[in-house]
Amino acid sequence: MPAPSSSPQPSSAPPSDLFASTVPRTPEAILEALDPDQRAVAEALTGPVCVLAGAGTGKTRAITHRIAYGVRTGMYTPTTVLAVTFTARAAGEMRTRLRDLGVSGVQARTFHAAALRQLSFFWPQVVGGPPPRILEHKAPAVGEAARRLNLSVDRVAVRDLSSEVEWAKVSLVTAEDYERACVAKGRPAPAGFDHRTVARLITAYEEVKTERSVIDFEDVLLMLGDMLASNHTIAETVRRQYRHFVVDEYQDVSPLQQFVLDQWLGDRRELCVVGDPSQTIYSFTGATPHHLLSFQKVHPDAQVVRLVRDYRSTPQVVGLANKLLATKGVRRSGSHPALELIAQRPSGPPVAYTTYDDDESEARGIATKVGRLVAAGTAPSEIAVLYRTNAQSEGFEAALADAGIAYLVRGGERFFARREVRDAIVLLRGAARSAEPDIPMPTTVRDVLTSAGWSAAPPAGRGATRERWESMQALVGLADDLWAKRRASLPDLIQDLEERSSAQHAPTVEGVTLASLHAAKGLEWDAVFLAGMSEGLMPISLAETDEAVAEERRLLYVGITRAREHLDLSYARARNPGGRAGRRRTRFLDGLWPSDNPAAGIRRAPRDVGGRSAVVVTGTYDAELYEALKDWRTARAEAIDRPKFVVFSDAILRAMAELAPTTNADLVRIDGVGPGKVETYGAEVLGVVRAHVEKKSGN
Structure with a gap:
């Protein structure tokens, strides 16, 4: 195999913050930054190890320090460690933290990236020739398969069928077994189709790919797993290279990913898994907490460490999160009780609960509250408005725009795809070749970007000009952070940008984040607004089984635990102004919403949005x-x-x-x-x- 190529910051740090100091020089210095439970993780250098880590408890800190401690004590050789996670961004953050700890050479990748690297290397030896081209999107091939079956499909149907094909593959369900598997799991077919038709479409899809000599991302895992399972020589080569494995977000592994992990391990036991069953929110894609929940059964002698000290959120936020899972006996998840978090931060403001007349009032009211937070000193990038479906974003976009508040919709144009960012990196790369070593790197960056139109003060107003400035300002902020952290040079900044571009790990852009609850997983903000907390949206109306409703509750738990200090939950009684007030608050907050406890009080926002008697504005002004x-x-x-x-x-x-x-x-x-x-x-x-x-x- 080829030689291996050589993060949000911790939610909040235990008392000693390593990242604010120099790179630790001794094994003990690495451990000094950890609390007792995190330290237990770091010192558990031989597997199997299972880390049950609640939201905000510093799991990434614990596992990166574990790797660094293993390297510094001589237990691990960096190039023999493979850490896998689920997003390129998370992998990039892990590499950044390891580098800050003075460790290089560790492979931190997504399952797909690690598998693709190995498959590409071994393909010429096992099959011959270059590996097949990978489909970036399934939709064209699924559409062609549907046409061959004379199915009438539109764009939405193709999207739904593509998702179903992906679910079947990551669940290791073949076309022949699809109907039986769906019936056993109580999984309905995509709207407008029956299970038998979808099974036929899966077969046709595979035929289309074969004719076009292409594979999809799931095939990368399937082919590598099969290659390792059937070729002892190849398997041993991989197992000699990688001897220690760490799997983050283990509650989200699919049967296909577990199959590949089993082939990587062989009969070895050097595995550390990290996860939280209460944050399983992707079962519709094939993710399952089964492997995490059954880890101790598979490995009876496994070391189990629980991380429950929450450094992210205030006691008020943590208290609500704990109560949400404790309600009606839902705290137990499978064979494990859900982790009960213990807040480590000082007390903060109470959780806010607001009832609005309609969706428009809710959006306008949240925009008003956002404006007040910004005016009080909270950075817009530290505020998020979260909702259940992407379709809900439009109203909040309009309300924030009317209030003159910058925002970004998570899932929009990627940061590194923006023209101004690409142009700025080209200029910085050129400047790196002739940079004066005596000039601080942030000063050089400012000089270079000034020539590209950046200024120290933001432009007035909003729109494309402001967005362009914010992109370059994000680069300036990153330069400042790297300089403060490790006196990085301009070449260091270029390397960091290249790694971030590859991982789509963008620096912070100033603006309020609008995102779905699913898209918010793994992120955190000082202030979070959870909007649309009504039946039909939370839980969503499509959640018809007990399992689906339980997952919706976990999704709300994830949303709550994104907030560090300010948390605001709201819903609207009607969809449109003047409409019938027929909505009711989500069942998940029964007994928790203050109106259920008169002594607690509740904020009621009529048309004025502020809980006070407002004047009526007609729009005719001087x-x-x-x-x-x-x-x-x-x-x-x-x-x-x-x-x-x-x-x-x-x-x-x-x-x-x-x-x-x-x-x-x-x-x-x-x-x-x-x-x-x-x-x-x-x-x-x-x-x-x-x-x-x-x-x-x-x-």
Whole structure:
């Protein structure tokens, strides 16, 4: 085999934060950064080892320190360690952390990346010639298979059938066994089709691929697994190369991935698995917690370590997460009780619960609250609005745009595909060849990007210009982080960018994140808004079995545990303004929502969004006063070096121009103007209004 090629930061650190200091020089220095449970993981250098790690407990810190400790003590040779996880981003983060710990040479890859590398290497020896081309997308081949069967399909149907083909393959279910397997599991066929038709389509799909001499991503795992299982020489070559295995997010392994892992291991026992059954949310793709839950049965002598100290979230957030799983006896998951987290952070604000009249009010209300957080100092990139389905994003996009708040939809254009990012990297790569060694790397980066249009201050307004600046600002921020962490050079930055590009591990872009609950897995923010907490959305109406409903509860648990400090749950009684208020709150929050406990109180947001009696704004405003308020806002924003929307949004200024407030009480009744804003800007706003009125009256 070829020689192996040579992260969010920990959710929150135990008392000693290694990443804020220099690279540890001794094995004991590596362990000093860990709490007792994390240390137990790091010291368990021989397998089998099972780490049951709750949300926010520092599992990535524990396993990367375990690898680094093993290398530093001489127990591991770096090139014989293979750490596998489920996303390229997570693998990239793991490599970054290992490098920060002074360890290079460890292979940290996704299952598919590791398998593809091995398959590509051995294919010429076993089969001959180059390996087949890999289909990037199944849809064209699935569409062709459907046409051969005279099936009437549209884009949505092809997408659903593609997902079903993928599920069958990762579940090791053949076309011949598909119907029987689905009946046994209670798995319905995609809408508009029956199981027998889908089984025929799976056969036709495989025929299309064979004719085109292509394979899909699941074939990479299948072919490698079969190659290792049937060719002893190849298997032994791989097993000599890789002697120690770490599998992250083990609750999400599919039968196909477990099959490949078994071939990698052979009859050896050097395996460390890490997972949390309570975060199993991808069963519809073939993921199953079975292998994690049965690990001790398969390996009776396995060391089991539980990580329950939550460094991410406040006691208020952790308390709700624990109660959600404890409700109605759902804390037990299979043969393991769900982990009960113990918060390590100081107390924070209470969890907020808000009921809105309709979806539009909910989106507008959340935008208002986001604006208040930003005005109080929370970075937009540390705020997320999470929802059950991607279709819900539109309303929040509109509300945030109206409020002048930058946002990004997770799943949009990839960071490294943006033209300004590609151009900036080309310029930085060129500068790296002639960089002055005495000039700090961040200074050089700023000089280079200034020539490409970057400026220290963000451009006014929003749109393409602002987005372009934010992309380059993210590169500046990354340069600052690497310099602070390890005095990195410009070539080091280029290498880091290349690795991030390969792993699609983008630096932070300033803007509120909009994402589905599934897309939020593995991420965290200071403030999280969980929107649409009503029956039909949470759990989603498609969840008809007990197992599906249980997974929806786990999905909500994942959403809750994304929040570090501020957590806001809400739902709307109606879909449209003036519509029938027929929705009811999700059953998962029964007994937890404050209205179920009158002593706890509840926030009720009618049309005003703030829980107070708001004035009605018609949209007809004094244009001259509006311009005067805009001029004041521009000057104020420049004075505090913040974007204009941080002071007040255009919508709020228009409301002021219509109502011409004369007192602080008038101001606070305007939607989006809270006591904090009144205290900071109230006197100035009232002065602008008073001057305008006096000017019009001729006084």
